[in-house]
Amino acid sequence: MDFNQPADQNLFDRATVVGKPHARIDGLLKVTGTAPYAYERHDVVAGQLYGYPVGSAIAKGRIVAIDADAARSAPGVRGVVTTLDIEPLGIWNYNVARLFGGDVVEHYQQAIAVVVAETFEQARAAAALIETTYERDAIDVDLEAGWQRMQGTGEPSTQVGDVDAAFDSAAVTLDQMYHTPSQTHAMMEPHASIVDWSDGGQMTVWTSSQMIEWNRQALATTFGIEPDRIRVESPYIGGGFGGKLWLRADAVLAAIGSRALGAPVRLALPRPFMINNTTHRSATIQRIRLAAGADGKLTAIDHEAASHTLPGGRGENATAQTPYFYAAPNRRVIHHLVEMHLPEASDMRAPGEASGLMALEIAMDEMAEKLEMDPVEFRILNDTQVNPSDPSIPFSERHFVECLREGADRFGWADRNTTPGGRREGMWWIGHGMAGAYRGHLNLKSGARATLSNGRVIIETDMTDIGTGSYTILAQTAAETMGLPMGRVEVRLGNSAWPVSSGSGGQFGAASSTAGVYAACVALREQIAERLGVSDPEFSDGNVVAGDNVTPLSAITEELSAEDSINFGGFQTEDYLMATFGAHFVEVAVHVATGETRVRRMLAVCDSGRILNPITARSQVIGGMVMGTGGALSEELAVDLEHGFFANHDLAGYEVAVHADIPHQEVVFLDTVDGVATPLKAKGVGELGVCGVAAAIANAAYNATGVRVRDYPVTLDRMIDQLPAV
Amino acid sequence: MRAFSYERVSAPAQAASRAAEVPGAKFIAGGTNLLDLMKLEIETPVHLIDVSGTGLDSISDTREGGLRIGALVSNTDLAANERVRREYGVLTRALMAGASGQLRNKATTAGNLLQRTRCPYFYDTAMPCNKRAPGTGCAALGQGAFSRQLGIIGTSDACIATHPSDMAVALRVLDAEVETVTPAGASRTIPLDEFYRLPGDTPEIETALMPGEFITAVKLPPPVGGRQAYYKVRDRASYAFALVSVALVRQSDGSGRVALGGVAPQPWRRAQADAALPDGANAVMSRLLDGASPTEENAFKIQLAERTLAGMLAEG
């Protein structure tokens, strides 16, 4: 199905299943512990051995020798493959560091060996016996120094008007520096795979991946084999947040072990290893300059940011939203990639905007204060319905102002504390803060197969459910399109044997894959109509209705199957700018003595097109708010400058938010639809939820104390010397 | 984790004598710290002596009017004990501020005292660490190291790690004593202020226990009364080790006692600082933290300790 123009009135505008709050259909499996996650798939193939990874103890250099003799003769060990034993493996498009092979070390804990044994314990014990000799190279992991070096270099990605002139003539200006730290995905389920490549022929991979086809392509490139020799399965995923977009060492080491030993091998990355071995969100340094007239209208926005990457990588472009979010006639946006020797920086939930809004939305708060304006009104005043960097391009839909108004209303913004440091309850200062949220919307081509069998419809696609609710919303889409109740739809996901979908990432999964399922169901409907010899029938209540001719779907005895994809046309990006919007409001308490900040209340209002299922959508947004809270107050990968690695590489040292940190959360979805986006008029929501949250909390902490912190996380040590005496 | 042999013992003296007989043996109680360290090969005992059958899981009154807490009493049971809650409130509060419900159910009194540091470099066997691998150096003192959580006083050039226990801070302010049995079968009593050793040149030696010596109980003197409080400062609201913690016992005349956690290789208390309590937080901390040598990253702990105590005093 080609989607070449905005959707008109269609079946989803009269939806009875899509958009309704259906509980997750895989919920029972999950809460009973019976959903089969990759590492637990004991039954898929007999004779599984256990692999255990060994990582580099240095950040950069060369491996001179690896002594694995003791490991090879340790109890239960079936074999050891070291990176010196094999030629450097191939590197797929989106991977940066080599996953295995050869003597070059590019980052700390890069995989350098895999031990395969009969039990997990034997493999782990033997792995510790491996002795490696290195030649160390000098490293550079100092982003601050990189920022200094980059000053005056590079090409702006957006340059509109005359920024310098606008600053010279502005009534009010702001020029501030902001820092965000590196962050790790910290999903519950570690990277894990079972690989059967016993005979070196067909490779079967049971893994935990957000993107089945990318995984398959990456395996093909890495091992230099044809993709059609590889089958990848990943029906359940215990979280990814971008960390499982790419092929990682778990599958590669398991494949190498399997081929070497002629048996299937299972391998999970241990948590303390994962954080430096896999990818993370890069730290950023950001300078934001804003200029406005006395009326509060922004006249110029100048955003310069830097992030780090291994040579050839993408870093974290914190300027992602700045060309589009607020109106202003003059604008300059520039992002510097600083090459450094930390592990591989890559995507994490809302890559770009998550870090960018952490800074920009503090800057907007500061600017509103300078202008003596309500920060909500200041944002409303600077709203735009067109791409401000190219006013000929409108937003497909943009209801940011409604988000702000609705949020302010529901939160009781009018009753907020307006004097920083001015409200105290017992030993706590109370503060209120808000921030805007912006996340671009993207679609990817997505396919599915729909099969009618005994009155039931089976959907098969390589789409994944990373905890987001894909099973449920795809079933809802099929049920709606086929006129069937949910109970007569079965959804099968995460298998490369099935049509290629968008996969899950970049908040494109829900919108793209539901459109793909819709396309497949429409194709199936056409087949059914043809088979029944009717034209343009209605599908409702389990029947095919063409005039007086009513045929129950269950009366069709032969199995019919159709496959199709949704192909998104160029009009979406040529004629429109598609994005999602939100507003966050929070109340925090800051301890008057210690400076500890605790969130007391959170509200998000989201504008992200049709909400396919309010339960699963809400769960995405509250999850994003939790992640944003961690990002605001505690999450930071601490860089050791001498050794070039993240030192706090476990979940004790890297502090994500815990239950006690999360108060009442309220989420409101505006009743908006976006016909430009998909036939279902849906956009993403999973990443929007994290955007802006941290800044809202930082702004609230400022409002509570009067101390402005521009570096994340907003921990007490960043403000304690400025707090008034107890 | 290295392979190890395992046995159960049924009496404290037997535990101590077996530990002395088998080189490289360690006791295992709740296992919540030891097993984690064994998985990472930070601890590599060749033999484990399971002491959970030694019957030391009760709390009883002492003749002097204090409490004798068996070495195996769980953190949960200790915190919930009626007399502890009523008369040694700082101890209940400290325990409840530690770890999580599940861990406290497993964690024992002796195990908690002997839990090891949470220095991130101690946890990474690829890094130099004098405490884990004596003589290799201290990564936490390297240029650009991550030392925010680490100690500011009582530390040395060899090691700046802190002792992470919350319980021990409360026990210190209560003048607890540790009761042991030696491999020879003798029992001895070690005041808590002599129990933890400062690192000096030998950060791997953390306590006054001799090889094989087994903890049988912790003894509390008769209740000291006063208002008792424990404030644990941390970046997130639960499940985090202290940046700084303050145990406070304050009498109605303003006198009292103060101990700090999160700042030193042992629960940190000084008599002259206690004596200054009537003069306020600044007077206390200028004595308690006199001689501190923080890193750039953790210098905030000095101010934080003072402000935390000031806040507790302000609350009355």
Ligand SMILES: Cc1cc2nc3c(=O)[nH]c(=O)nc-3n(C[C@H](O)[C@H](O)[C@H](O)COP(=O)(O)OP(=O)(O)OC[C@H]3O[C@@H](n4cnc5c(N)ncnc54)[C@H](O)[C@@H]3O)c2cc1C
């Ligand atoms: C995730 C996590 C979070 C935590 N958070 C906190 C926190 O916030 N605050 C806090 O205070 N603690 C915290 N802890 C630590 C916890 O309190 C300790 O792990 C626990 O108290 C150890 O007790 P155990 O009985 O399990 O000891 P084990 O692990 O069994 O033993 C610890 C040590 O004590 C020795 N030992 C045990 N019994 C005896 C004995 N009778 N005589 C001599 N030696 C003995 C063992 O040989 C071993 O060396 C946390 C732990 C974890 C895993």
Ligand code: SF4
């Ligand atoms: S501070 Fe102590 S525990 Fe930490 S690295 Fe240094 S020696 Fe090891």
